[in-house]
Amino acid sequence: MVMTAVTDLFPRCFARRGWSREAKMTDFDEPLSEEEKVRIAANFVTHAPPGEFNEVFNDVRLLLNNDNLLREGAAHAFAQYNMDQFTPAKLPNSEEMVSSTHPL
Secondary structure, eight states: OOOOOOOHHSSSHHTTOOTTOOOOOOOSSSSHHHHHHHHHHHHHHTOOOTTTTTHHHHHHHHHHHHHHHHHHHHHHHEEEEEHHEEEEETTOOSSEEEEEEEEO
């Protein structure tokens, strides 16, 4: 498995949050495959904090620079994020369930 520093994959995301570039895992000469890039991107999207999906998505989109690859390879991550972030709730005096997002 090819590993690279997370800060090399997502420099803008790390810089915006003030995180250090010194948190490297390992350097390898081999570039990441398209499948590995999508897997990493999907993982970031799935674990985006509540309310920050758009910021993480935009960073990932810029890094991949391939909308078709992102759409086809990470669509499951978008659906998973939505499922994880929506909470069903029952309103008082009602038998129907409603969806509620986590508070920001």
